Amino acid sequence: MIQFKNIIKKFGNGLLALSDINLVVENQEFVFITGKSGAGKTTLLRLIIRDVLPTSGVISVDGDDLIKLSGKKTLELRRKVGMVFQDFKLLTDRTVFENVALALEVVGRKPKEIKPEVEKVLTQIGLLNQKDLFPIQLSGGEAQRTVIARALITKPKILLADEPTGNLDHVTSWDILKLLEEINQNGTTVIMATHNVDIVNKLKKRVVVLEKGKIKRDEKEGKY
Amino acid sequence: MTLLKTAWQHIRRSPYQTLTAIMIMLLTMFAASVFLVAAYGSSVILNYFESKPQITVFFKDEVKREEINSLEDKLKGTEKVSSLKYISKEEALAIYKEQNKDDPLLLELVTANILPASLEVSAKDVKHLGELNNIIKNEKIGIDEVVYQKDIIDSLISWTNAIRTIGVVLVGFLTATSLLIILMVVGLKIGQKKEEIEILRLVGASNWYIRKPFIFEGAFYGFIGSSLAWLISYGLIIYATPYLSSFLSGIPLLPLAPILMIKFLGIEILTGMSVGITGSLLAVWRYLR
Numbered sequence: 410m411i412q413f414k415n416i417i418k419k420f421g422n423g424l425l426a427l428s429d430i431n432l433v434v435e436n437q438e439f440v441f442i443t444g445k446s447g448a449g450k451t452t453l454l455r456l457i458i459r460d461v462l463p464t465s466g467v468i469s470v471d472g473d474d475l476i477k478l479s480g481k482k483t484l485e486l487r488r489k490v491g492m493v494f495q496d497f498k499l500l501t502d503r504t505v506f507e508n509v510a511l512a513l514e515v516v517g518r519k520p521k522e523i524k525p526e527v528e529k530v531l532t533q534i535g536l537l538n539q540k541d542l543f544p545i546q547l548s549g550g551e552a553q554r555t556v557i558a559r560a561l562i563t564k565p566k567i568l569l570a571d572e573p574t575g576n577l578d579h580v581t582s583w584d585i586l587k588l589l590e591e592i593n594q595n596g597t598t599v600i601m602a603t604h605n606v607d608i609v610n611k612l613k614k615r616v617v618v619l620e621k622g623k624i625k626r627d628e629k630e631g632k633y
Numbered sequence: 634m635t636l637l638k639t640a641w642q643h644i645r646r647s648p649y650q651t652l653t654a655i656m657i658m659l660l661t662m663f664a665a666s667v668f669l670v671a672a673y674g675s676s677v678i679l680n681y682f683e684s685k686p687q688i689t690v691f692f693k694d695e696v697k698r699e700e701i702n703s704l705e706d707k708l709k710g711t712e713k714v715s716s717l718k719y720i721s722k723e724e725a726l727a728i729y730k731e732q733n734k735d736d737p738l739l740l741e742l743v744t745a746n747i748l749p750a751s752l753e754v755s756a757k758d759v760k761h762l763g764e765l766n767n768i769i770k771n772e773k774i775g776i777d778e779v780v781y782q783k784d785i786i787d788s789l790i791s792w793t794n795a796i797r798t799i800g801v802v803l804v805g806f807l808t809a810t811s812l813l814i815i816l817m818v819v820g821l822k823i824g825q826k827k828e829e830i831e832i833l834r835l836v837g838a839s840n841w842y843i844r845k846p847f848i849f850e851g852a853f854y855g856f857i858g859s860s861l862a863w864l865i866s867y868g869l870i871i872y873a874t875p876y877l878s879s880f881l882s883g884i885p886l887l888p889l890a891p892i893l894m895i896k897f898l899g900i901e902i903l904t905g906m907s908v909g910i911t912g913s914l915l916a917v918w919r920y921l922r
Contacts, residue, residue, distance in 0.1 A: 458835070460835070480840070484837050484838075484839055485837075487834075487835065487836070487837035488836075488837040492835055492836075498828070498831070498832045498835065499832075500829055500832060502642070511832075511833075511836055512836045512837070515833060515836055515837055515838035515839070516837065559836065563837070
């Protein structure tokens, strides 16, 4: 469970990114975060992986108060929370296989153990044939699926997706969405920040709308 | 990908920065190498002179053996002499021949007549040298020259100290420069890899997982730089040994024992790698909080 209590986030330059955020996301929920550019969607996601700390308020993931989290616990948190980005954030000098394997390498897993696991995830996601390609050789959809594979390989409890369809065409966007839904049905909490009106309206999931850093609406089967 | 592979990739993908780092390390460790050998050599030379007869008296040809004997008795009477050794003209020639046996031209020119007889006086302690020297100088017999080793030792000590001071200052300065250059090179690479580092952090890499390749990189520069410096300096020493040997005849310094050079290699690699690792640590501390 992810819980935000009276969260305020002010950046060093005085910009008030978020204020009065009170939000609870239950396990295995699928939540869309929508709003205009600059509404605070990305900041909200960054708070969950402790990439930034709130100026005031309390935020907890599975009962752990993130503000008080030690360095080691922060690493554990990030390994528990997968992250998918609009601009992919793949290492350009590594193949699909190596990019996905990275998430296991950093926790010190042995190459022997890594190989079958990476291949399993790539099969699940339909990228096994592209495993030796470099990111520059991939289509947008393939690149995004690689990122999802990297996020999934650690078997995260939570998957955060920051505009994962922002750079993709309509059809590919739906492929990615289907994949995220499937991941959600397998038991992972999915929080997705998006601009995509079509997707939000058709899926009828919980929608949290941000406006100027505040929650404007929070509806169970919401629309954009 | 393993740690070493990542570090090697960093090194290989920016050859000019790698070259800069290695060259400054090479220069620093070469200077260190030269001064290490110089400091060692000068202390060997100093020991040699300290353990040798400290006053040598050269006599004019007309001096009789009895006169020399009476001088010997006088010196012995002070009880400050540890040994006295008379070297006649013939013995001097024998020594000369031994020293120059490889050079027939020099041998042809010299006969026993042109070499002076001499007396080598060793004092029990360096501080008695002045007194013994005075006794010899007051002797009314025909003394050609008194070579007072204390003068040589004093000037050697001041030379040795000068070499050490210059060495320490110069090597210290170069070490600081190397440290800063490695800090800059590694800092630049951290800058170039900002995005990669961000990604690593997001997938949960620990700080040390991210830092280690950079620290390996610094160690690599130190290792390569100091090994090359050692190779070059050893090469130069081997090349110069025949010339220096004739100049330092009798002093047991050259050729340098390989085991000693291996010790120097160990010291240099250790120092070089420490400098490289310290530079990298400073860089990750500065740029990779």
